[in-house]
Amino acid sequence: MFEGVAIHQWLCWGALYLLTAGVTSASETRQPCPQSCRCSIVLLEVNCSDGQLSTVPDGLPQDAKLLNLTHNKIKTLVNQRFCALTELLHLDLSDNLLALIEVDAFLGLQKLLTLHLAHNHLKIIPVGVFAGLINLQLLDVSDNEILVFLDFTFRDLAALQSIKAADNDLVFISRQAFTGLTSVQELHLDGSNLTSVPSEALTQLSVLRSLHFHRLGLTSIPNYSFRHLVHLKELVISHCPKLETLSANSLFGLNLTSLAIRHCNLNAVPYIPLHHLVYLVYLDLSFNPISYIHGNMLGDLLRLQELHLFGGSLQRIEIRAFRGLTHFKLLNVSRNLLTTLELDAFHSVDTLKTLGLDNNPLVCDCRLLWVVRRRQYLDLGGHSPTCTTSIQLQSWNFLDFSQTELPGLLTCRQPRILNQKPQVVKVDQGHTVGFYCNAEGDPLPSVSWLNPQLTPLSPTGRIRALSNGSLEVRYAQPQDSGTYLCVASNAAGNDSLAVSLYVRAFPSSTKNIFHLKGWFAFPSASPGVKGNQKPQFDIKTLLIAATIGFLSFFSSVSVCFVFMFFWSKSKGQIKHTATIAYVPRSAVSSSTGGTGKSMETSRFTMKLI
Ligand SMILES: *[C@@H]1O[C@H](CO)[C@@H](O)[C@H](O)[C@H]1NC(C)=O
Ligand SMILES: *[C@@H]1O[C@H](CO)[C@@H](O)[C@H](O)[C@H]1NC(C)=O
Ligand SMILES: *[C@@H]1O[C@H](CO)[C@@H](O)[C@H](O)[C@H]1NC(C)=O
Ligand SMILES: *[C@@H]1O[C@H](CO)[C@@H](O)[C@H](O)[C@H]1NC(C)=O
Numbered sequence: 001m002f003e004g005v006a007i008h009q010w011l012c013w014g015a016l017y018l019l020t021a022g023v024t025s026a027s028e029t030r031q032p033c034p035q036s037c038r039c040s041i042v043l044l045e046v047n048c049s050d051g052q053l054s055t056v057p058d059g060l061p062q063d064a065k066l067l068n069l070t071h072n073k074i075k076t077l078v079n080q081r082f083c084a085l086t087e088l089l090h091l092d093l094s095d096n097l098l099a100l101i102e103v104d105a106f107l108g109l110q111k112l113l114t115l116h117l118a119h120n121h122l123k124i125i126p127v128g129v130f131a132g133l134i135n136l137q138l139l140d141v142s143d144n145e146i147l148v149f150l151d152f153t154f155r156d157l158a159a160l161q162s163i164k165a166a167d168n169d170l171v172f173i174s175r176q177a178f179t180g181l182t183s184v185q186e187l188h189l190d191g192s193n194l195t196s197v198p199s200e201a202l203t204q205l206s207v208l209r210s211l212h213f214h215r216l217g218l219t220s221i222p223n224y225s226f227r228h229l230v231h232l233k234e235l236v237i238s239h240c241p242k243l244e245t246l247s248a249n250s251l252f253g254l255n256l257t258s259l260a261i262r263h264c265n266l267n268a269v270p271y272i273p274l275h276h277l278v279y280l281v282y283l284d285l286s287f288n289p290i291s292y293i294h295g296n297m298l299g300d301l302l303r304l305q306e307l308h309l310f311g312g313s314l315q316r317i318e319i320r321a322f323r324g325l326t327h328f329k330l331l332n333v334s335r336n337l338l339t340t341l342e343l344d345a346f347h348s349v350d351t352l353k354t355l356g357l358d359n360n361p362l363v364c365d366c367r368l369l370w371v372v373r374r375r376q377y378l379d380l381g382g383h384s385p386t387c388t389t390s391i392q393l394q395s396w397n398f399l400d401f402s403q404t405e406l407p408g409l410l411t412c413r414q415p416r417i418l419n420q421k422p423q424v425v426k427v428d429q430g431h432t433v434g435f436y437c438n439a440e441g442d443p444l445p446s447v448s449w450l451n452p453q454l455t456p457l458s459p460t461g462r463i464r465a466l467s468n469g470s471l472e473v474r475y476a477q478p479q480d481s482g483t484y485l486c487v488a489s490n491a492a493g494n495d496s497l498a499v500s501l502y503v504r505a506f507p508s509s510t511k512n513i514f515h516l517k518g519w520f521a522f523p524s525a526s527p528g529v530k531g532n533q534k535p536q537f538d539i540k541t542l543l544i545a546a547t548i549g550f551l552s553f554f555s556s557v558s559v560c561f562v563f564m565f566f567w568s569k570s571k572g573q574i575k576h577t578a579t580i581a582y583v584p585r586s587a588v589s590s591s592t593g594g595t596g597k598s599m600e601t602s603r604f605t606m607k608l609i
């Protein structure tokens with residue numbers, strides 16, 4: 001088999017050699033070449049470019065491997081027009097006026113590898129046009145006026161690897177349009193007018209590696225849009241001014257190495273849809289109104305090397321934003337609204353090679369010293385960051401300062417908590433307490449609160465750290481007592497202030513065997529507050545309710561004892577002890593039908609008389 005092919009090729013080349021070496025001038029006359037074309041015998045190329053042709057010329061050399069018909073005025077291709085050119089590998093019909101291609105137009109071109117139909121006026125591709133192109137690898141129909149891809153349009157192109165269909169007016173791709181395309185690795189649908197992802201059609205392209213979308217009229221990418229594209233490595237979505245979100249599972253099933261969503265309207269980094277892309281190396285979210293990169297959210301993208309967020313609305317890159325990204329090499333956040341970029345945002349700054357930070361309103365203080373210190377290892381893309389807010393350093397280029405003068409210019413002021421006088425607050429249980437903590441410093445310090453166990457307090461919950469720096473303890477309880485710590489910190493250091501809280505419990509609550517704690521934990525179940533919009537803890541009501549509850553419990557237990565006493569007497573066998581298991585009916589459960597929350601089984605043993 002192989003030998004046969006080799007011998008055949010040898011014969012071909014031998015013949016070609018004889019032709020070219022011996023009888024060049026004679027062969028030119030023997031071989032036909034249409035008037036407006038130039039035929040190269042050596043390369044077997046026919047160049048009919050710029051020939052003012054309105055139809056495909058007759059008398060084309062039958063052994064031609066390349067036929068170039070670009071820049072002519074051909075309007076239609078009739079069926080079987082090229083059937084004599086069985087050796088043709090490349091056919092270029094770009095830049096004509098093609099509006100109609102008949103079914104079977106390319107029949108007979110069984111060796112054809114590339115077909116260019118770009119820059120024509122095609123509105124529709126009838127099913128069957130591509131019949132016979134069994135070896136075609138590249139099809140370019142870009143820059144036409146195609147509106148739809150019909151079912152089975154490409155069914156004959158089993159060897160096709162790349163479809164270029166950019167800049168058409170595509171509004172719809174039928175479900176079965178890509179049926180039969182078992183080898184397509186690359187699909188460019190840039191510049192279409194699609195309003196949805198043609199998910200159904202795409203499922204046919206099982207070996208697709210690269211997919212480009214451009215001008216998609218979507219507001220959100222729905223769940224499972226790209227399922228079955230398990231081999232897809234590169235996805236580019238761009239110029240979608242309406243696209244605001246990616247559904248949580250929109251990228252489900254993909255294993256990308258490169259993702260670009262540019263010139264869209266995303267206002268947040270799509271952390272959740274991205275997080276399973278552990279092989280992602282390149283991420284481009286440029287020209288989206290994204291304002292934050294949050295801390296600890298990108299860590300799943302273990303192999304990420306490049307993040308481009310050029311021309312966005314970034315105000316802040318939080319500390320630990322790139323935590324876990326041990327291969328991170330390039331960050332391009334030029335043209336944003338960043339005031340700083342702290343070293344602690346990176347997992348390790350040693351891997352960082354390229355940093356685009358220019359055109360941001362940077363505050364030049366000690367937080368940016370690291371950039372200056374590393375400037376000989378960092379490629380700043382030829383545009384170095386400039387200070388825009390410090391009066392002293394305004395519009396100065398970082399690189400204009402020497403290593404020695406910089407630490408004196410890029411400075412920070414350590415935080416100082418104002419009003420340092422000790423705060424000690426004593427309150428009765430149930431009250432709401434606030435502590436203040438105001439701090440100054442440069443940059444303005446962030447204030448956080450630690451509870452007596454030294455764990456940070458969140459902005460929600462009964463005891464919470466408010467955004468203005470205050471601490472609020474609502475419905476104080478005895479166990480809230482202790483020392484709370486306010487910590488004000490910035491890049492230059494920290495300052496702290498301790499405050500003390502003493503919460504006095506209700507005097508009666510220690511005597512009562514039903515601890516009143518339950519009343520506060522489940523206020524909605526309490527009869528005292530039923531019907532009220534806001535829970536109010538009137539101590540009198542509580543005590544009365546508790547007493548009634550206890551009395552009713554006590555009386556039922558007593559009745560029980562009396563009954564048992566008589567029962568044991570009547571049996572004649574006198575038992576001197578009895579063990580009784582009981583479920584205390586707390587006041588809460590007795591009046592609301594029982595929430596079960598404060599019930600617990602107990603038992604006690606008593607001596608009978
Ligand atoms: C084909 O012919 C045109 C017009 O004569 C010429 O400009 C062009 O360079 C030629 N192309 C090739 C590949 O020879
Ligand atoms: C055909 O000719 C044009 C103009 O010379 C050229 O740009 C184009 O690349 C050629 N096509 C092929 C397939 O060589
Ligand atoms: C496709 O979109 C372009 C640009 O928005 C517009 O000019 C053109 O008319 C649209 N075509 C169709 C068929 O909607
Ligand atoms: C997408 O899937 C997620 C997770 O299953 C689900 O919470 C969400 O509602 C879905 N979104 C849409 C638009 O269906």
Ligand SMILES: *[C@@H]1O[C@H](CO)[C@@H](O)[C@H](O)[C@H]1NC(C)=O
Nearest residue numbers: 230231233254255256257279
């Ligand atoms: C994902 O892609 C990477 C390389 O791009 C490959 O090594 C890995 O096996 C793929 N994983 C799956 C589950 O296909």
Ligand SMILES: *[C@@H]1O[C@H](CO)[C@@H](O)[C@H](O)[C@H]1NC(C)=O
Nearest residue numbers: 310332334354355356380381
């Ligand atoms: C950042 O991206 C912009 C736009 O693509 C480019 O012009 C610039 O050179 C990039 N900067 C760096 C440092 O790579």
Ligand SMILES: *[C@@H]1O[C@H](CO)[C@@H](O)[C@H](O)[C@H]1NC(C)=O
Nearest residue numbers: 434436437438466468469470
């Ligand atoms: C902080 O906010 C809380 C609630 O909004 C308010 O009660 C408190 O007075 C504020 N503290 C300061 C220092 O402004």
Ligand SMILES: *[C@@H]1O[C@H](CO)[C@@H](O)[C@H](O)[C@H]1NC(C)=O
Nearest residue numbers: 487488489492493494495496
């Ligand atoms: C405050 O600063 C000291 C050193 O200046 C450091 O040891 C400590 O961990 C810092 N505390 C906090 C909560 O950042």
